[in-house]
Amino acid sequence: MRASSPPDPRSWDATIEQLEQRHRALLRQIAEIGPVLRGTIGTYRTRCGSPRCRCATDRAARHGPYHIWTRKVGGKTITRMLSDQQAMRLQPWTQNMRRLDTLLKKLQELTLRAAQTVPRS
Numbered sequence: 001m002r003a004s005s006p007p008d009p010r011s012w013d014a015t016i017e018q019l020e021q022r023h024r025a026l027l028r029q030i031a032e033i034g035p036v037l038r039g040t041i042g043t044y045r046t047r048c049g050s051p052r053c054r055c056a057t058d059r060a061a062r063h064g065p066y067h068i069w070t071r072k073v074g075g076k077t078i079t080r081m082l083s084d085q086q087a088m089r090l091q092p093w094t095q096n097m098r099r100l101d102t103l104l105k106k107l108q109e110l111t112l113r114a115a116q117t118v119p120r121s
Contacts, residue, residue, distance in 0.1 A: 026107045036100050037066040037093035039071030044111065069094075 045064035047055045054061035067087035069080045082090065 011033065015117050016114055019110055019117065023107065023110055023114070026103055030100065030103050030107075033096050033100050033103075035093045036097040037090055038097050039069050039094055040085050041091045041094055042068050042070065043087070044068070 024116055027063065041073055043065045045062035046055070050056065055063055065084075067082040067084065069073075069082055069087075069090060
């Protein structure tokens with residue numbers, strides 16, 4: 001059996017260059033993201049507990065909507081009530097955070113591929 005010859009170093013350089021181009025493209029996407037905020041903005045309606053209130057029997061008559069921002073801080077869940085205006089302002093920021101997390105994961109995977117492509121000396 002003949003040992004296979006090592007790949008041409010120029011092909012490694014080309015592959016690494018392609019990965020670096022994709023890396024730069026991801027960094028440009030990250031730079032375009034606006035403010036980021038960790039957590040989730042939720043909206044809910046609730047019953048007040050009074051048996052004579054319409055909310056006790058009619059789901060459409062429940063009180064609210066109430067907006068809450070929930071996040072983890074030091075392993076503990078923190079919840080904060082928000083006004084309609086705050087919820088409208090902060091919701092895109094939480095979406096930006098999820099987008100940033102996705103792009104960072106792709107960046108890490110890409111860098112791992114690049115590291116595995118670098119030949120041994």
